[in-house]
Amino acid sequence: MGEAEIRSQVSAIISKIDALQPLLVASGRSGDQTRHVDDEAFAALVGTGAFVVSTPEKFGGLAANTRESMAVARAVARGDGSLAWVFGILDSGAWVLSLMDDRAQADVWGDDADGNRLISIVLATTSDSIPTDGGYRVSGKWAYGTGSTHASWSLLGIPLKNAAGEIVDAGLALVPASDLSSEDNWHVAGMRSTSSVTQIAQDVFVPAHRVLPLTAAVEGDYLGSNTEATYRTVFVPSLFMKLVGPHLGMGRAALDFVISHADTKSIAYTGYEKQTDSSIFQSLIAKASVNLSAAESVAQQVADEIYAGADRAYYAPYATRIEMRAKAAWVVETITAVINDLMMAHGSSGFADASSLQRIWRNQATAATHGHTLGASGYEAYGRVLLGREDDARFVLPIV
Structure with a gap:
C-alpha cells in the first residue's frame, strides 16, 4: 500500500498556517477566556485556504485525501487546539456535504466562488422529524454544535420515518443557520473557545434532497456525483x-x-x-x-x-x-x-x-x-x- 501524497497546494496552506503560529497561540489564550475563537485568527485561517481542502474541485476546493485533511488540522493545533477542533468539524461538514445530492451541494456552494461557505455537523439524532410533501418538518436540539457559530449551514442528525410514523433509518439534514437558534451552554474545562453551543430547530422544513440517509452512507452508498477519490472513502x-x-x-x-x-x-x-x-x-x-x-x-x-x-x-x-x-x-x-x-x-x-x-x-x-x-x-x-x-x-x- 503506497502513501497518499500531500500535494503542493496543501503543503502551501500548511506553510501559511505555520507562519500564523504566534497569532494562533496568542488568540488561543484570549479565546480560552472569552469562550469564542478570536475573529482575527479565524479570518486569518480562512485566508490560508484551509477551509476549502475538503470541498470538491468543481466548487473551488482541493478534494483533499485523508492524510491531507489530518495534516492541516495538525498544523492548526500546534498553535491552538480549540481552533483546530473547529476546523476539524467544519472540514467534516464540507466532506459530508460533498457526498450528498448535487442539489444540496449547489444550495451551499453554487454561488460561492471561493468555496468558503462553512458547514457544521452533529450526528446525534436528538430530534424529531415528520415526513411531509417534498421532505421533512424537523424539530430538535443538538448539543456540542462545534463550529456552528461560524457556519452558514449545519448538518444535523434526524430520525427518518415512514408514512406510518415508524423510524426506519437515521439521516443528516442540511439546515441553513438562519433557520436555527442556539443556547449558549458551553461551560467546560477544555476546548472552551470552540463555542460548542446547543443548536435548536422548531418545525423547520428540510427538502428531501438535503437529507443524507445514514445506513446507506455508512456502507458507502453516497448520493453525489463527485468523482474525486476522497468522496469514495469509508x-x-x-x-x-x-x-x-x-x-x-x-x-x-x-x-x-x-x-x-x-x-x-x-x-x-x-x-x-x-x-x-x-x-x-x-x-x-x-x-x-x-x-x-x-x-x-x-x-x-x-x-x-x-x-x-x-x-x-x-x-x-x-x-x-x-x-x-x-x-x-x-x-x-x-x-x-x-x-x-x-x-x-x-x-x-x-x-x-x-x-x-x-x-x-x-x-x-x-x-x-x-x-x-x-x-x-x-x-x-x-x-x-x-x-x-x-x-x-x-x-x-x-x-x-
Whole structure:
C-alpha cells in the first residue's frame, strides 16, 4: 500500500498556517477566556485556504485525501487546539456535504466562488422529524454544535420515518443557520473557545434532497456525483480521522513547549539548575518524542489505508473499519499519556493560567472524550472481531 501524497497546494496552506503560529497561540489564550475563537485568527485561517481542502474541485476546493485533511488540522493545533477542533468539524461538514445530492451541494456552494461557505455537523439524532410533501418538518436540539457559530449551514442528525410514523433509518439534514437558534451552554474545562453551543430547530422544513440517509452512507452508498477519490472513502473512519489531526498537533505543541523552556528551568529541590542537565528529564523527553512519532505513524497508516481503498474501488468491511477505529483510539490515548507525562516533566509552573501548556493539556483531555475515538468501546469491539465474534462487536459499535 503506497502513501497518499500531500500535494503542493496543501503543503502551501500548511506553510501559511505555520507562519500564523504566534497569532494562533496568542488568540488561543484570549479565546480560552472569552469562550469564542478570536475573529482575527479565524479570518486569518480562512485566508490560508484551509477551509476549502475538503470541498470538491468543481466548487473551488482541493478534494483533499485523508492524510491531507489530518495534516492541516495538525498544523492548526500546534498553535491552538480549540481552533483546530473547529476546523476539524467544519472540514467534516464540507466532506459530508460533498457526498450528498448535487442539489444540496449547489444550495451551499453554487454561488460561492471561493468555496468558503462553512458547514457544521452533529450526528446525534436528538430530534424529531415528520415526513411531509417534498421532505421533512424537523424539530430538535443538538448539543456540542462545534463550529456552528461560524457556519452558514449545519448538518444535523434526524430520525427518518415512514408514512406510518415508524423510524426506519437515521439521516443528516442540511439546515441553513438562519433557520436555527442556539443556547449558549458551553461551560467546560477544555476546548472552551470552540463555542460548542446547543443548536435548536422548531418545525423547520428540510427538502428531501438535503437529507443524507445514514445506513446507506455508512456502507458507502453516497448520493453525489463527485468523482474525486476522497468522496469514495469509508464514511465513519474518514470522519474520525479528521478529528485525530488536532490531537497530533496538540501533542507536538506540548513537546515543543517543554523543550523550549527546559534550558531555563531548574528542577525544584534538586541540584539541577537546568532541566536539560537531568538524565531523567532527558529520558522523559526522548520517550515523549518516540511515542508521538509512533502515534503519527499509526495515524498516517490508517489515513493512507482509507484513501488507498478508495483508489482501488475497495470499501473496507466492518471488521477492517473496527480495526481502524481501535488504532485511532490508540493514537489519541497515546497522545493523552504523552501530554500528561510532559506536564509532570515541565513542573508545577505548567499549571499556571498564563502557561500555554495547561491549555493544551485541558483541550486535548477534553477532545479525547469524543465518542468517535474512545478507547474502551473501540478495543472491546476490535477484540470481539479478533475472537471471531463480529456480531457481538456490532452490539458494541453498530455504526463504524
